[in-house]
Amino acid sequence: MTIDCDIHPSIPNLAALLPYLDEHWREIVKLRGMDEFNSISYPARSPLTARPDWRPEKGKPAATLEQIRGECLDPFGTDLAICNCLHGIQLLFSEDLAAAFARAVNTLVAKELLDKEPRLRASIVVPIQNVGLAVEEIERWAGDPRFVQVLLLASGDHPLGKRIYWPIYAAAARHRLTIGIHAGSSYHNPPTAAGWPTYYTEDYTAQAQAFQTQLSSLICEGVFNQYPDLIVVLLESGWTWLPAHLWRLTKYWRGLRMEIPWVDRSPFDIVRSNVRLSLQPTDGPPDSADLERVIEHLKSDALLLFSTDYPHWQFDGRDALPSGLPASLKRKIMVDNPRATYARLVEPVA
């Protein structure tokens, strides 16, 4: 059995969303001449955005069920895959427009993917620009067990531990949805703590910084104290940075515990109980034999969740599992960990 926790169906184009927008927003799209939501997170021609063999001659990668089935679900023998639709909704400055488009994206995913392909599950895209509207969107889909997670981006307006976002976590916890934080940015702030970089290489590498910041924020602000059953999944975050970051965070927490007295366990313990990470990309050491040592530093075999990151180009062929993984860990990563993480995955959907 294989559970792929991070795949990225594309919305074919903006017109595909029109049937799922109400009349007002359809009119706005027409009047404004809106054509596409292009985020620089995954520029269309960047090699990372789509593997060469997953890049169609016409149209976008992963934009049809035929592509998704033929390139991702079938070759990897995938039993379940979680769709994380990255469509630039978070970049908008209009809260209402963001809410309308988030709803349209979720409706398209439900009707055109989930209704037609039983192996697919999805994350709920939310208009994070307005927490009340984001909660409304969660409530709209919470009754549909095929939605297993709420999707946020690694960089937004504020660190995600801030209390303004807690109603989102309350809604997620109420409905046993995980919070998925995916690489990407609203670009309302520079994508690095040091300011705007010049090159895409810098941008993408710096995603790990953003994840580290979010992880610290969620822990230090006490999100896991308030919602002890909440699981946060870091998606396309990379994970080999995790031990070093937690060594650092734990060290300073020990000395500055008085700032955050509600954090009564070490950050390492909190991560082991409440945080999971998707497998791809694996930014491993040059010698794959050393990867096992990195895994040992995680001090848990429950943290990693299998992902192909389809159609992003993280590996070739079917080598989604990096070499160097202990055999005992493979089944945990492929099946046991995803099932333990996503409460809704094991629920019947019929």
Place this chain on the structure above:
Amino acid sequence: MTQHVVAPVAEVPPGSHKLYTVKGRPIAVFKVDGEYFGMLDRCPHQGGSLCAGVVSGVLVSGKPGTYRLERNGELVRCPWHGWEFDIRTGQSYCDPAKIRGKSYPMSVASGAAVSEGPYVAETVPVRVEQDYIVVEM
């Protein structure tokens, strides 16, 4: 175990702490609410002097954003890296199960009792009319 005379009680007034050497070991003596507590003056982390640390209270929190300072004067924070220790027990707050400071039982004995023994008063001249801080080690 032997009872060692540390100092006359007047040397460590309420709310203060002071460093002594007993049996060649540095012992930080704290006075909290009329009781004396002794800790080895080496933080179990990297050996910082606990006696040079800030004495404060135990900060507890029922939920994020709430702060309640309890038992003020009963916690010492190592000056090197901020690790906190319960003055009464030596228990750490960063890893209570694994890390604790070394505590020594302290008491007060009268000068008369100390003069009779079996106390060891290495460097402290004992006068019968005074009370003394005594450590067992």
